């Protein structure tokens with residue numbers, strides 16, 4: 001069995017990547033005696049674009065029907081990810097959405113499997129369990145108030161339609177800099193952030209771990 005963690009953050013050891021690793025640790029833990037391999041795909045290491053709207057994936061008789069025809073670093077990744085036994089997506093929130101890199105990846109992953117028929121049939125070869133981890137600067141109350149969840153839920157719906165509905169977690173009020181004194185940051189109190197992180201981040205790590213434990217049920 002193989003589970004992939006998709007890191008939609010440019011940073012490989014900060015909030016998003018740490019929680020993603022915890023979730024994958026949870027997957028390993030749940031696997032117990034089953035053979036399970038995990039792999040992180042760092043999207044920012046890859047050279048690719050979003051969907052180019054070539055529609056080769058929808059063209060009748062095309063050898064790319066149901067597949068992305070764009071030739072770049074994602075070609076091989078999309079192939080292996082489609083055979084996964086579990087997928088965990090993770091992203092920081094940039095301007096109220098997932099990062100551009102993750103959005104481009106999702107366009108390329110999901111769109112070729114969506115049939116333009118009346119049911120929006122999914123051509124995905126496997127309907128593997130999925131999860132989504134979001135990290136962001138805003139606190140939970142503000143995240144809800146300003147409508148982030150609506151945006152997130154739309155993409156979760158698309159993932160659910162093509163694969164399966166994701167398990168979801170949010171990590172709020174994240175610590176952005178190692179040393180706040182080196183940056184111009186007047187709108188947050190470092191003291192408050194540090195205190196919150198000390199208490200909340202270990203709980204978020206635990207939540208991520210549990211998402212991993214619960215990802216694969218049998």
Ligand SMILES: Cc1cc2nc3c(=O)[nH]c(=O)nc-3n(C[C@H](O)[C@H](O)[C@H](O)COP(=O)(O)O)c2cc1C
Nearest residue numbers: 009014015016092093094095096135136137138174
């Ligand atoms: C370009 C950019 C845009 C951001 N936009 C938002 C935003 O709209 N809302 C928010 O809550 N945080 C925003 N943030 C903060 C990040 O989402 C947050 O610090 C996140 O936890 C960083 O994840 P990382 O540590 O894995 O890089 C933004 C950060 C950057 C660099």
